[in-house]
Amino acid sequence: MMRLLHWVISSRDDFGEFPKEWGVPPLKVDGAGGAAFSVLYSAIGEDFYRNAGAHGKGGGWELRAPWSWAWEVQDQTEKGPGRVEESPEWKWVEEGDLEGLWREDAGFIKNNLEGTSGSDTSYETPSPTAFVSALPDRGVGLFQVACSLMISGHVVPLKVWGIRKENIGDKGQATYATWAANMQPTPTLIVTRLVATRETFPGLLEKMQEAARSAGLEKVEIWNLPRELDGLVADEEGEGNEDGKKYKRTRRLPMIKWYGRGETRDVEWCFNEKYV
Numbered sequence: 001m002m003r004l005l006h007w008v009i010s011s012r013d014d015f016g017e018f019p020k021e022w023g024v025p026p027l028k029v030d031g032a033g034g035a036a037f038s039v040l041y042s043a044i045g046e047d048f049y050r051n052a053g054a055h056g057k058g059g060g061w062e063l064r065a066p067w068s069w070a071w072e073v074q075d076q077t078e079k080g081p082g083r084v085e086e087s088p089e090w091k092w093v094e095e096g097d098l099e100g101l102w103r104e105d106a107g108f109i110k111n112n113l114e115g116t117s118g119s120d121t122s123y124e125t126p127s128p129t130a131f132v133s134a135l136p137d138r139g140v141g142l143f144q145v146a147c148s149l150m151i152s153g154h155v156v157p158l159k160v161w162g163i164r165k166e167n168i169g170d171k172g173q174a175t176y177a178t179w180a181a182n183m184q185p186t187p188t189l190i191v192t193r194l195v196a197t198r199e200t201f202p203g204l205l206e207k208m209q210e211a212a213r214s215a216g217l218e219k220v221e222i223w224n225l226p227r228e229l230d231g232l233v234a235d236e237e238g239e240g241n242e243d244g245k246k247y248k249r250t251r252r253l254p255m256i257k258w259y260g261r262g263e264t265r266d267v268e269w270c271f272n273e274k275y276v
Helices: 001-010 095-114 140-153 200-216
Strands: 037-042 066-073 090-093 130-132 162-165 174-184 187-194 220-222 245-250 253-258 267-269
Touching: 001 037, 001 253, 090 095, 090 200, 095 140, 095 162, 095 174, 095 187, 130 253, 140 174, 162 200, 162 245, 174 200, 200 220
Parallel strands: 130 267, 187 220
Antiparallel strands: 037 253, 066 220, 066 245, 090 162, 162 174, 174 187
16 A cells, blocks of 8 residues: 555656556545655654555665654743743744744744755765755644644643744844644653754753743653754764763654655755654
């Protein structure tokens, strides 16, 4: 079934003939087809989806950067559930404000991709032929909120779903983050999008920990911290900020399949975060 998905969501132009042993090709439907790439998040390792290609074994989705950064949230009883402190420098983002923030964020992502350097030692792909990213607006990011509220099977006490720094009179880079909640196995504030500098990140992290603490969540987790912020927390060897930890996940593995010219291995997946 997963192999058939490629024939539904892509243009099929470079696939050649549909395997005869599979029967009749899937019908083309309105609203599907023409995708440049697709992504999924595996809970069963990488082999199954890597082997689910458009013609059989191999040629499927490929693993990319399953890295997490996590901080424990201390002093759980400091505030009652749902309470967060107001601040003139920071503005909490409620659920109804998320889509507006993500529309702005989509513009930021597009501009960033246009200015991406052709080579960088931090890239997962040594010599990228294309740079791709999903965008968080038009309901994409809201899916994570829906998962938190309706799918987890737990009461989620979050009252705010993001934070942004008020840059009045400041023309520097914006600072903001949005999040959702993962209630199992450890109640976690999972960051869905994050934009910050090395100077503003410590303050942003404090506000995220405050939101987690007020909701009774025990951990703050970020997927693929922007490369300019890497090094602010401890890695697997214990180097970095001792208050946080960087580690490689074994579940919820981000995987990508490219449908354009060239190979998936040559495509750099940018903004590989939790909002998709």
